Amino acid sequence: MKTNKLFLSAFLFASLIACKTEEPVVTEESKYMEEGYVLSTLSQSTASNAYYVGHYTTIPGENIDMTAKSSYEYFYPRATWKNFMFGQSLKNEQTLSKQAVLKSTGLMTEVASIPLLSYVWDVEIINENLGVYTTGVNHSVHLFNPTTMEKLGDIDMSKAMDIPANDRNNYNTIIYRKQDNKLFLPLYTDNSKTGNYYDSQNVYVEVINLTTKQWEKTLTIEQAMYPISRGLENSMVDESGNIYILTQGSYGLDNQLGINAAKRSRPQILKIPANSTEFDATYKFNPVDAIGLNSLLVQLAMGTIYHENGIAFAAVSGQSNSARVLELVGKLANGTITAVEYQELSNSVFNDPDQRWVKLDLNAKTAAIIQDIPLTAAYAYPFSYKYDSKFYFNVNNANLGLNGYYVYDPVTGKASKAINIAKGGVVNHFIKLTK
Numbered sequence: 001m002k003t004n005k006l007f008l009s010a011f012l013f014a015s016l017i018a019c020k021t022e023e024p025v026v027t028e029e030s031k032y033m034e035e036g037y038v039l040s041t042l043s044q045s046t047a048s049n050a051y052y053v054g055h056y057t058t059i060p061g062e063n064i065d066m067t068a069k070s071s072y073e074y075f076y077p078r079a080t081w082k083n084f085m086f087g088q089s090l091k092n093e094q095t096l097s098k099q100a101v102l103k104s105t106g107l108m109t110e111v112a113s114i115p116l117l118s119y120v121w122d123v124e125i126i127n128e129n130l131g132v133y134t135t136g137v138n139h140s141v142h143l144f145n146p147t148t149m150e151k152l153g154d155i156d157m158s159k160a161m162d163i164p165a166n167d168r169n170n171y172n173t174i175i176y177r178k179q180d181n182k183l184f185l186p187l188y189t190d191n192s193k194t195g196n197y198y199d200s201q202n203v204y205v206e207v208i209n210l211t212t213k214q215w216e217k218t219l220t221i222e223q224a225m226y227p228i229s230r231g232l233e234n235s236m237v238d239e240s241g242n243i244y245i246l247t248q249g250s251y252g253l254d255n256q257l258g259i260n261a262a263k264r265s266r267p268q269i270l271k272i273p274a275n276s277t278e279f280d281a282t283y284k285f286n287p288v289d290a291i292g293l294n295s296l297l298v299q300l301a302m303g304t305i306y307h308e309n310g311i312a313f314a315a316v317s318g319q320s321n322s323a324r325v326l327e328l329v330g331k332l333a334n335g336t337i338t339a340v341e342y343q344e345l346s347n348s349v350f351n352d353p354d355q356r357w358v359k360l361d362l363n364a365k366t367a368a369i370i371q372d373i374p375l376t377a378a379y380a381y382p383f384s385y386k387y388d389s390k391f392y393f394n395v396n397n398a399n400l401g402l403n404g405y406y407v408y409d410p411v412t413g414k415a416s417k418a419i420n421i422a423k424g425g426v427v428n429h430f431i432k433l434t435k
Helices: 002-019 323-334 339-351
Strands: 037-044 049-056 070-072 077-081 084-088 095-101 108-115 120-127 130-135 141-145 150-154 168-170 175-177 182-186 188-190 202-209 214-222 243-247 268-272 301-306 311-317 355-361 366-369 384-387 390-397 402-409 414-423 426-432
Touching (some): 077 130, 084 120, 095 120, 120 175, 175 243, 182 243, 202 243, 301 384, 301 390, 323 339, 402 426, 414 426
Antiparallel strands (some): 037 049, 037 426, 049 070, 077 084, 095 108, 130 141, 141 150, 168 188, 175 182, 182 202, 243 268, 355 366, 384 390, 390 402
């Protein structure tokens, strides 16, 4: 009888468990857009600058009027993580701002921010709990949580390379190598009293161990200058962990012009091999020379982005100097150039559509022009993105009515026009949002 009672109790308990309905798991819907695209332009005037920013459910196409979108005092994300963008605030304040697009209005909004003592220089998101940012304060490197926007601490950079004669010693680019969980920070060192953008004949890179959260060492390579790619500062780290760093050279501001210019004053790609924290002193690759334009007075290379298997892309000087540029350079060399002519020369070198997007083979040190993409004035915004196995390259050529992006398929090697702005300033960012 006792056994029967125990059996009946067990049966009733099992029946209750079987009949119990599980409570549905309710996932709170995000109030921010989690798909679509964010496109922005910069409209400049003597009075002020306006950044037009708009959200689009699909790639927006051509004949876009950005003045129909809202404008902001500033919009220049330094990193994107899923559907959030990180950079300086929309009001151009000294904060690290986490931004998103509101579903209710389609407008940009600040989700949270961290107050700073200077402006944001670069941001790298490692994962949902760890990010790194640098600022205009010399040698500043900070850790934060990109989900909660809590500042986690500072990296002690007191042993890092410092050039006292230069008032700027900062980090404009953050490179993360996941293979050994280390950061590589090229030093931007500049004396604001000189006319150069970079005041050293060497390149220095600081190594930080993210596992211990400590500075490790300074790397040095001689006869190279200005380690930035301009624009988005995309890291070039291949599948094995080889790091490639583009240096700008001097833009001829040190009077190193033409085919006999010092190699340090011309663009170069440098290499830090996988499993190493030293430069490969035997590797220096000039992509402009590689397309046969080694005789240019000034060479430009920028906007680098890595693909796979040693293949990368960049916007580089893509045609010979005009007769007018050669005439003005002759006046510069003779000391007879006027202030107006010097400004004309600078505008021609930096702003005329003289650059081409090229495919780089970093292993073979070769470069090939992407013929479907026309000449572009890439100095201002040499932006390049990779979405869904395709690349989007910024193209700005007023002579051809181009102000937008071309899409390039690396499988077919073909490119076509994807986005073009008709009104509202010069195109810059094109960001894809994801969940």
